[in-house]
Amino acid sequence: MRRKVYTKDQILKAAYEVVENEGFSGFTARNIAKKMGISTQPIYLEFKNMQDLKDTLLDEICNHLYYDIFPEVRTGDTIIDLGLNYVYFAKERSNLYNALYVQEYGGGQKMHDFSYKYFYELIKKHPKYKNLDDEHINALHVGTWITVTGIATLMSSGIIEPTEEDIVHLINRAIDSILSTEDTAVLDKL
Structure with missing residues (x-):
């Protein structure tokens, strides 16, 4: 059986939704994984750690604010x-x-x-x-x-x-x- 691959973008989308709904107090690997219905392992395969994910997410949000909002x-x-x-x-x-x-x-x-x-x-x-x-x-x-x-x-x-x-x-x-x-x-x- 082939394992499903989770992309960086899918993880970022889930992380964004967690932050939008719960703020950064809910910004945990467990909460993001739960949102996606997966274990935390794919998150750590795509990002070095949670700070890396947070920095990447903030960069994405800044780009959205800069170009769209x-x-x-x-x-x-x-x-x-x-x-x-x-x-x-x-x-x-x-x-x-x-x-x-x-x-x-x-x-x-x-x-x-x-x-x-x-x-x-x-x-x-x-x-x-x-x-x-x-x-x-x-x-x-x-x-x-x-x-x-x-x-x-x-x-x-x-x-x-x-x-x-x-x-x-x-x-x-x-x-x-x-x-x-x-x-x-x-x-x-x-």
């Missing part, structure tokens, strides 16, 4: 659109959002680094912001990140239901406030 055009201003897309991702995929950006053992630093790099690329191409120095870009990132994360978290938990216009207004106020102050020291420490 974050660039969606909503207002035509790439910085505002990024904020809106982040907020809507949190609302529409709240379990995955929490697993990636909120939970202690989630994407953590990797997701922050990915988001900063993406934001930095947008800023450098944006006519309004392209001449900012790194200190101001960092302050702008931290300030807008705090704003959209607050909105996203409150929306994904059903506490607030702002309109898109309200969200755009809040993001613009954060941007204007950050750019109008000479003192970026507080945001630089974060």
Whole structure:
């Protein structure tokens, strides 16, 4: 009898579903194998260890965010659109959002680094912001990140239901406030 071969993609798909449903607290070889109806052995044949699987999964998710979610055009201003897309991702995929950006053992630093790099690329191409120095870009990132994360978290938990216009207004106020102050020291420490 020939053994069934499980591909890396099948394992990643099951791992993604586990994270989406249970967060990274459920991210175990046993839970992923159970989702697939197999033993854990095929997982360890395809991945060195669970950290390798987690890193690969986070890379896949980052690619999905980079190419499919974050660039969606909503207002035509790439910085505002990024904020809106982040907020809507949190609302529409709240379990995955929490697993990636909120939970202690989630994407953590990797997701922050990915988001900063993406934001930095947008800023450098944006006519309004392209001449900012790194200190101001960092302050702008931290300030807008705090704003959209607050909105996203409150929306994904059903506490607030702002309109898109309200969200755009809040993001613009954060941007204007950050750019109008000479003192970026507080945001630089974060």
